Amino acid sequence: MDGERTQDVTGTAGGDGRTDAATEAFVAHRNLLFTVAYEMLGSAADAEDVLQETWLRWAGVDLGTVRDHRAYLVRITTRQALTRLRTLGRRKESYVGEWLPEPLLTAPDVAEDVELADSVSMAMLLVLETLTPTERAVFVLREVFDLGYDEIAEAVEKSPAAVRQIAHRARNHVAARRPRGTVSRTQAQSALDAFLRAADTGDLQGLLDVLAPDVVFLGDGGGVRQAVLKPIVGAAKVGRLVAAGIGNIAASGWSLAPAQVNGHPALVVKADGEVDTVLALRVADGLITGFYAVRNPAKLTHMLKETALSR
Incomplete structure (x- = not known):
């Protein structure tokens, strides 16, 4: 989500401290949330829509009950992205020709983070397309963002044991299909x-x-x-x-x-x-x-x- 779009989403924040605190937390993690949604969807436009939906739900949360703002926001974003990912799958079935991810003009610092650059490369995003929605969410959250199994379990609404199995299956699937080696x-x-x-x-x-x-x-x-x-x-x-x-x-x-x-x-x-x-x-x-x-x-x-x- 770019800065202008975020301003539209959070621009309704009033003067009360609760809303300001919610806005602060959301903006602080905005780039992370966008990256999670984009890696799950391969579409920047849909990732932006997911962030709007995330903000609407986050704005209604009682922050006093939230121990970890980042984890809670990632959980909302993941669930919204999963819902949209299933809809996108139906859309892609009728797409004319090959479907490719939406390209992003990125800053030099993205290339400097080799693991991040690899995870958002066109080649890797196409490999992620071959996973089921839940496998994709688990793989992205575990392998790219290094979330714990308990956190991922809450995000995808599965047990930690099930998430471990899904992560293992997704990891093997990606390893068999991902581009060979990383390139400097x-x-x-x-x-x-x-x-x-x-x-x-x-x-x-x-x-x-x-x-x-x-x-x-x-x-x-x-x-x-x-x-x-x-x-x-x-x-x-x-x-x-x-x-x-x-x-x-x-x-x-x-x-x-x-x-x-x-x-x-x-x-x-x-x-x-x-x-x-x-x-x-x-x-x-x-x-x-x-x-x-x-x-x-x-x-x-x-x-x-x-x-x-x-x-």
């Missing part, structure tokens, strides 16, 4: 720089040299903008697709610039000053292993200014 900022930036050099000079071989043999290209136009409807796999196919896209950008007079998206290097295509495409990259062993091209206009609103995330 230097490695990722080097791969992006090599890609840009090859693109600028029209060096197709140079472009192919920076792509992994099994590189995958995913596109998300949401049925509104043109995008590949199915994954494109293999360096030769992806190389030709990307080279053609860069050629079209140059011919149209559009701009292609690097940016930090979800804590990782990415490229942003702008047409007449407006964001047209976000091209997030996944890197492993110095090679680009994945492209995530988000073109659905409804998913590009959080590319206008940096979003603060925290653990």
Whole structure:
């Protein structure tokens, strides 16, 4: 939730100390709550809605009965996100083409927290999509935010013993599907720089040299903008697709610039000053292993200014 949206939510706070204390606690943990909701949903817009719902419930709580404001707020946010996650699942079933998470323009400090950056990467968010809603909530709260099993049990309304089993199952599921290894900022930036050099000079071989043999290209136009409807796999196919896209950008007079998206290097295509495409990259062993091209206009609103995330 950005600052302006938060002000709308908490702007009704009056002069009584109880409301001011509730507002203070909510704002103090706002970035954490947004991050929890976003990692559970993969959608910034839905995460913002969850935070609005969290505030409405938090504003009615008797703070005298709450021992730990942070834990209580996380619990409300988790429950609201779980409800919304089940609704989103039904929406995704009718989505046109591939569904990709909503990209966020992030500050440099997100990239500096390697575990946080990994957890919000496009690749990891897609892995989390393969979990059930409860598994996803438990995994995020345990593995990313290091909450205790008792706290998580209250948030997902399960017993601590059940939560331990769910966490074990989710951890194994993610381990089998997550991108191989973590990549340093230097490695990722080097791969992006090599890609840009090859693109600028029209060096197709140079472009192919920076792509992994099994590189995958995913596109998300949401049925509104043109995008590949199915994954494109293999360096030769992806190389030709990307080279053609860069050629079209140059011919149209559009701009292609690097940016930090979800804590990782990415490229942003702008047409007449407006964001047209976000091209997030996944890197492993110095090679680009994945492209995530988000073109659905409804998913590009959080590319206008940096979003603060925290653990």
